[in-house]
Amino acid sequence: MPPVDAERPEATLAAFVADLTYDAVPEAARTTIERAFVDTVGVTLAGSVADAGARAVRFATSLGSGETTVLGTGETASLADAVLANGTAGHALDYDDLSWAMDGHPSVPLVAPALAVGERVDASGRDLVTAFAAGFEAECYVGEPVSPTHYEQGWHPTSTFGTFGATATAASLLDLDEETTARALSIAASMPSGLKRNFGTMTKPLHAGLAGRSGVTAALLARDGFTADEAAISGDGGFWERYAEGAERVADPPGDPWRLVETGISVKAYPCCYFTHTSVALASQLSEDHGLAPETIEHIETTTSRGAGDALVHPDPETGLEAKFSMEYALAAAVVFDRVGLTAFEPAAIEDPEVQHVRERASFAVDDTLAYKSNHARVVVETTDGERYDGTLEEPPGTPANPLSESELEAKFLECATEVLDRPTAEATFADLRALRSCPSVRELLAPL
Amino acid sequence: MPPVDAERPEATLAAFVADLTYDAVPEAARTTIERAFVDTVGVTLAGSVADAGARAVRFATSLGSGETTVLGTGETASLADAVLANGTAGHALDYDDLSWAMDGHPSVPLVAPALAVGERVDASGRDLVTAFAAGFEAECYVGEPVSPTHYEQGWHPTSTFGTFGATATAASLLDLDEETTARALSIAASMPSGLKRNFGTMTKPLHAGLAGRSGVTAALLARDGFTADEAAISGDGGFWERYAEGAERVADPPGDPWRLVETGISVKAYPCCYFTHTSVALASQLSEDHGLAPETIEHIETTTSRGAGDALVHPDPETGLEAKFSMEYALAAAVVFDRVGLTAFEPAAIEDPEVQHVRERASFAVDDTLAYKSNHARVVVETTDGERYDGTLEEPPGTPANPLSESELEAKFLECATEVLDRPTAEATFADLRALRSCPSVRELLAPL
Numbered sequence: 001m002p003p004v005d006a007e008r009p010e011a012t013l014a015a016f017v018a019d020l021t022y023d024a025v026p027e028a029a030r031t032t033i034e035r036a037f038v039d040t041v042g043v044t045l046a047g048s049v050a051d052a053g054a055r056a057v058r059f060a061t062s063l064g065s066g067e068t069t070v071l072g073t074g075e076t077a078s079l080a081d082a083v084l085a086n087g088t089a090g091h092a093l094d095y096d097d098l099s100w101a102m103d104g105h106p107s108v109p110l111v112a113p114a115l116a117v118g119e120r121v122d123a124s125g126r127d128l129v130t131a132f133a134a135g136f137e138a139e140c141y142v143g144e145p146v147s148p149t150h151y152e153q154g155w156h157p158t159s160t161f162g163t164f165g166a167t168a169t170a171a172s173l174l175d176l177d178e179e180t181t182a183r184a185l186s187i188a189a190s191m192p193s194g195l196k197r198n199f200g201t202m203t204k205p206l207h208a209g210l211a212g213r214s215g216v217t218a219a220l221l222a223r224d225g226f227t228a229d230e231a232a233i234s235g236d237g238g239f240w241e242r243y244a245e246g247a248e249r250v251a252d253p254p255g256d257p258w259r260l261v262e263t264g265i266s267v268k269a270y271p272c273c274y275f276t277h278t279s280v281a282l283a284s285q286l287s288e289d290h291g292l293a294p295e296t297i298e299h300i301e302t303t304t305s306r307g308a309g310d311a312l313v314h315p316d317p318e319t320g321l322e323a324k325f326s327m328e329y330a331l332a333a334a335v336v337f338d339r340v341g342l343t344a345f346e347p348a349a350i351e352d353p354e355v356q357h358v359r360e361r362a363s364f365a366v367d368d369t370l371a372y373k374s375n376h377a378r379v380v381v382e383t384t385d386g387e388r389y390d391g392t393l394e395e396p397p398g399t400p401a402n403p404l405s406e407s408e409l410e411a412k413f414l415e416c417a418t419e420v421l422d423r424p425t426a427e428a429t430f431a432d433l434r435a436l437r438s439c440p441s442v443r444e445l446l447a448p449l
Numbered sequence: 450m451p452p453v454d455a456e457r458p459e460a461t462l463a464a465f466v467a468d469l470t471y472d473a474v475p476e477a478a479r480t481t482i483e484r485a486f487v488d489t490v491g492v493t494l495a496g497s498v499a500d501a502g503a504r505a506v507r508f509a510t511s512l513g514s515g516e517t518t519v520l521g522t523g524e525t526a527s528l529a530d531a532v533l534a535n536g537t538a539g540h541a542l543d544y545d546d547l548s549w550a551m552d553g554h555p556s557v558p559l560v561a562p563a564l565a566v567g568e569r570v571d572a573s574g575r576d577l578v579t580a581f582a583a584g585f586e587a588e589c590y591v592g593e594p595v596s597p598t599h600y601e602q603g604w605h606p607t608s609t610f611g612t613f614g615a616t617a618t619a620a621s622l623l624d625l626d627e628e629t630t631a632r633a634l635s636i637a638a639s640m641p642s643g644l645k646r647n648f649g650t651m652t653k654p655l656h657a658g659l660a661g662r663s664g665v666t667a668a669l670l671a672r673d674g675f676t677a678d679e680a681a682i683s684g685d686g687g688f689w690e691r692y693a694e695g696a697e698r699v700a701d702p703p704g705d706p707w708r709l710v711e712t713g714i715s716v717k718a719y720p721c722c723y724f725t726h727t728s729v730a731l732a733s734q735l736s737e738d739h740g741l742a743p744e745t746i747e748h749i750e751t752t753t754s755r756g757a758g759d760a761l762v763h764p765d766p767e768t769g770l771e772a773k774f775s776m777e778y779a780l781a782a783a784v785v786f787d788r789v790g791l792t793a794f795e796p797a798a799i800e801d802p803e804v805q806h807v808r809e810r811a812s813f814a815v816d817d818t819l820a821y822k823s824n825h826a827r828v829v830v831e832t833t834d835g836e837r838y839d840g841t842l843e844e845p846p847g848t849p850a851n852p853l854s855e856s857e858l859e860a861k862f863l864e865c866a867t868e869v870l871d872r873p874t875a876e877a878t879f880a881d882l883r884a885l886r887s888c889p890s891v892r893e894l895l896a897p898l
Contacts, residue, residue: 055673059666064515064527078513078527084666154686159639190608190652191642191659197686198639201676207639217508217533224504227650237603237646 009234009251013141014182016254017134017168022126022437025133029260030437032400033132036097036265038413038433040111041071044090045449046342046416048072051321052202053089056209060085068116069446072420079116083216086112088209091158092202093342094324095271095416097398100373101263102139102161103151109162109211110135110169117173117216118442125439127173135169137254138185140263142233144251146244151196155243159194159207164233166215174223186228188218189239200321264400269408270340272323275308276330277396278377283334286381286389294336294354298382301363302331305374309366316359320345331379332358341415375399421448458683458700462590463631465703466583466617471575471886474582478709479886482581484852485546485714487862487882489560490520493539494898495791495865497521500770501651502538505658509534517565518895521869528565532665535561537658540607541651542791543773544720544865546847549822550712551588551610552600558611558660559584559618566622566665567891574888576622584618584664586703587634589712591682593700595693600645604692608643608656613682615664623672631679633671637663638681638688649770713849718857719789721772724757725779726845727826732783735830735838743785743803747831750812751780754823758815765808769794780828781807790864824848870897 025033047053048071057070060081068082071089076082090096090108099106114131117123123131143150143161151157167188171181191214194207222228233239240247270280279302286292308327317323323330323345332355333344343349370376380390395402404412410430417426425448432445439445474482496502497520509519509530517531520538525531539545539557548555563580566572572580592599592610600606616637620630640663643656671677682688689696719729728751735741757776766772772779772794781804782793792798819825829839844851853861859879866875874897881894888894 052675055670055675058673059669062669063529064513064517064525066513066527068513076513078515078530080512080530080533081527084529154691156639186647187652187655190605190644190647190656193640193642195639195681195686195688195691197681197684197691198635198678201678202670203636203639203675203677203681206636206670206675210640220508220511221504221651221655224507226501226504226652226655228652229647229650232644232646232652235646237644239644242603242644242646 008231010182010185010230010232013138013254014178014185017138017171018176018178018181020130020134020172020255022130025130026258026261029133029258030129032260032265033129034434034436035267035409036107037111037128037132037436038430039267039409040090040096040107041433042413042416043093043095044086044111045072045421046095046419047089047092047205049419050089050092052205053092055202056085056088056206068119069449071449079120080213080216083112083116083212084209086115086209087212088205091205091208093271094273095268097265097267098274099263099265101259102143102157103147104157104161105208106136106139106165106265108208109139109158109166109215112209112212113166113170113215114173115442115446117170119446121173123173123442125436125445128442129437131169131172133260134172135165136260137258138168139165140259141251141254142239145247145249146240149248150244153244154196156194156196156204156207159211160192160243162208162211163188163192163214166212167218170216170219171222174219176219176223180222182230183226183228184219184222186230186232187222187226188214189232190228191218192239192243266400267398267404267409269397269404269412271342271345272330272340273311273325274396275304275311275375276327277398278375278393279304279327279379280330280334280340281397282377282379282391282393283331284340286379286391287335290389292335292381292383294358296383296385297335297358297361298384299361299363300331300335300358300379300381301365302327302377302379303365303367304377305370305372306366306368307373312364317350320347320350323350327364328359328362331362342419457680459631459634459679459681462587462703463627463634466587466620467625467627467630469579469583469621469704471579474579475707475710478582478707479578481709481714482578483883483885484716484858485556486560486577486581486885487879488716488858489539489545489556490882491862491865492542492544493535493560494521494870495544495868496538496541496654498868499538499541501654502541504651505534505537505655517568518898520898528569529662529665532561532565532661533658535564535658536661537654540654540657542720544717546714546716547723548712548714550708551592551606552596553606553610554657555585555588555614555714557657558588558607558615558664561658561661562615562619562664563622564891564895566619568895570622572622572891574885574894577891578886580618580621582709583621584614585709586707587617588614589708590700590703591688594696594698595689598697599693602693603645605643605645605653605656608660609641609692611657611660612637612641612663615661616667619665619668620671623668625668625672629671632675632677633668635677635679635681636671636675637667639677640667641688641692715849716847716853716858718846718853718861720791720794721779721789722760722774723845724753724760724824725776726847727824727842728753728776728828729779729783729789730846731826731828731840731842732780733789735828735840736784739838741784741830741832743807745832745834746784746807746810747833748810748812749780749784749807749828749830750814751776751826751828752814752816753826754819754821755815755817756822761813766799769796769799772799776813777808777811780811791868
């Protein structure tokens with residue numbers, strides 16, 4: 001790996017993306033990518049019939065036609081329109097993965113362009129793995145010098161850094177050379193957008209779709225000779241300066257170390273805010289271990305970080321979207337349901353008297369001694385017959401340190417995919433995606449979707 | 450007109466856009482719009498075969514198919530893809546109009562969405578005039594509270610403010626109600642982009658295409674019930690805060706006063722930087738008045754503003770793009786050619802020995818006592834036989850105070866349109882567009898294009 005060219009960091013990234021081969025991707029990273037890929041396709045399928053996703057799908061399929069699969073619909077659209085739809089659907093349920101290596105959701109801006117461009121050039125599964133690796137490292141490399149300032153100022157990194165990731169992913173699949181990849185990344189520097197101000201609305205998932213659409217646009221235009229300034233990320237008035245206060249440090253080179261290995265990706269076990277996950281896992285465990293019936297709960301309380309306190313602002317949610325950002329609701333769902341899955345955020349669940357019974361007895365405290373983003377949680381349950389149970393947990397399920405088991409990954413995929421596919425097709429698709437590196441043809445992979 | 454709601458300026462704008470009718474647009478504004486419309490269609494036709502424009506056209510027509518006309522090509526594409534192509538083509542030659550009311554090029558982000566959405570709903574010419582009026586006033590209203598800071602920080606207002614203009618234009622043609630228009634504008638707040646850092650490259654005209662694509666996306670998604678934060682422009686972490694340092698003032702309400710009437714639009718007489726225009730007009734006039742032959746020029750000098758000094762940085766240009774930003778070249782072209790038009794920036798003109806002879810004898814000085822953006826110019830010519838001629842001019846041709854004559858407007862249109870249309874079709878199109886308010890059907894208008 002060449003050292004970072006502090007004079008022109010764009011060139012370092014372009015060389016990495018253009019030169020990256022499947023063989024150069026570490027096995028640990030490949031494994032992470034395959035898991036992220038299947039998980040992202042799953043949540044995209046489910047998201048294609050959810051609020052924002054369904055609307056993005058209608059947008060794409062109503063504007064024209066094309067050869068690019070719109071996941072979950074049996075329809076196709078123009079490549080750019082399909083990428084917008086698939087990217088938006090992937091984030092529509094907030095059930096997609098995340099990584100602290102780029103302060104956001106890394107996979108949604110990558111998978112939609114990877115599948116669309118991969119379908120166009122009929123790439124192999126290995127090409128997809130390589131392109132994802134290029135895109136993920138690009139998101140991190142562009143993001144690190146301005147993080148966390150960029151996020152704190154109000155930008156949504158899934159969309160902004162994701163724009164560069166999507167561009168790198170598309171460039172990799174189009175097999176662009178270093179100079180052309182550099183132009184693609186500089187064209188992309190004129191495209192990032194996405195305000196945290198729009199969190200809590202359908203425009204949040206749209207940000208992921210916008211990133212993907214921008215990435216394929218930048219890569220395809222660069223391939224046709226489109227020009228851009230060579231320092232559009234790092235130069236005066238470039239991305240780092242305009243979307244933060246300039247680079248605060250020189251990032252380590254992309255792939256050295258591999259962010260996919262060092263930091264990794266956290267797969268979500270539950271379709272709600274990540275800050276609820278440790279508490280949900282603990283409450284589920286206590287409920288199962290002690291056979292707690294909802295009506296016997298006198299009080300259930302969790303204590304966790306300030307980050308959770310800032311994000312979880314709906315003690316008495318009225319909608320599924322609010323429920324995703326309610327610790328009290330999450331605790332109740334954990335006690336009442338076998339699994340806190342998609343159905344736990346549907347109207348029937350929110351109105352369920354048992355859930356409401358427990359939610360009214362749930363409370364949520366912040367421990368200021370914990371790190372802001374810590375997911376450490378403590379849960380204490382008191383029952384009507386005077387018993388008291390408690391526990392603590394450091395890591396929520398799905399982190400690299402506490403990954404979902406193969407059966408949990410499959411259960412989540414099938415839960416999601418069967419929103420739009422019959423179960424045999426969903427099971428076959430899971431098997432195909434889990435063997436991504438052996439897949440000879442993206443087109444064959446997408447045919448059933 | 451309701452007073453500006455300082456608590457929620459978005460609502461003021463949404464009400465204006467949703468309620469605007471053709472009858473409410475002042476006659477002076479309608480006239481300005483009709484001239485801007487024909488001029489923008491002309492430069493778009495010429496731009497469809499220019500560097501960035503041709504590439505954007507290939508991008509659009511290669512991704513899928515649709516029912517939206519890609520101007521100048523006889524082809525169609527998906528609505529969003531076509532808007533990207535038409536908007537980029539419109540700005541590809543930097544021959545399109547500008548307005549100090551929004552610190553940029555107002556018409557390119559509006560005309561592409563207006564034609565595309567107008568074609569879809571088969572709007573009338575009056576509907577297009579109304580939608581343009583809504584879009585133009587929206588660009589200004591969103592831009593004014595953060596101008597000129599926004600531009601000075603490095604953003605390209607044609608793209609950023611243009612995103613809101615495009616959204617308003619599309620919303621008007623889709624006949625969205627006030628609440629839906631407000632959501633469209635707030636979705637759009639998560640979309641603006643475009644760095645001045647990319648000026649001087651093909652990505653600059655792309656910015657106009659991106660604005661148009663964003664606008665139609667926001668309006669169509671809003672129509673389908675997509676949600677966004679209601680203060681995404683004005684609230685904490687909203688557009689004004691993230692793309693500047695927050696609003697510095699409360700803008701006057703849109704349409705009160707009409708920016709289209711108060712500030713108006715400047716139509717370009719020459720396909721080069723506006724800061725050259727007064728000098729070109731003067732040099733042409735002196736050359737004509739005194740029958741100056743190129744070989745008799747001993748020295749030609751112009752003196753103008755610091756704004757010109759900052760922009761015109763290529764005394765010895767090698768490409769057409771550099772020549773557009775060269776005062777020395779512009780003076781030479783003015784003396785040598787009957788008209789400084791598109792051909793004056795082609796390789797044959799740049800290599801012309803007579804042009805080079807004059808360019809080598811041309812010089813350019815800055816008068817610090819002039820306002821930064823002043824277009825005031827003085828030109829002094831000395832001939833080989835010892836004669837000396839000079840003149841001064843305040844206003845370049847094409848400004849509201851010194852508008853192009855009808856024949857100049859037609860000559861420019863025909864020069865541009867005949868790049869892709871035969872002359873009878875170009876002449877018929879000019880006539881149709883000049884009678885825009887009488888046009889019953891956008892589809893009929895676009896059929897020959």
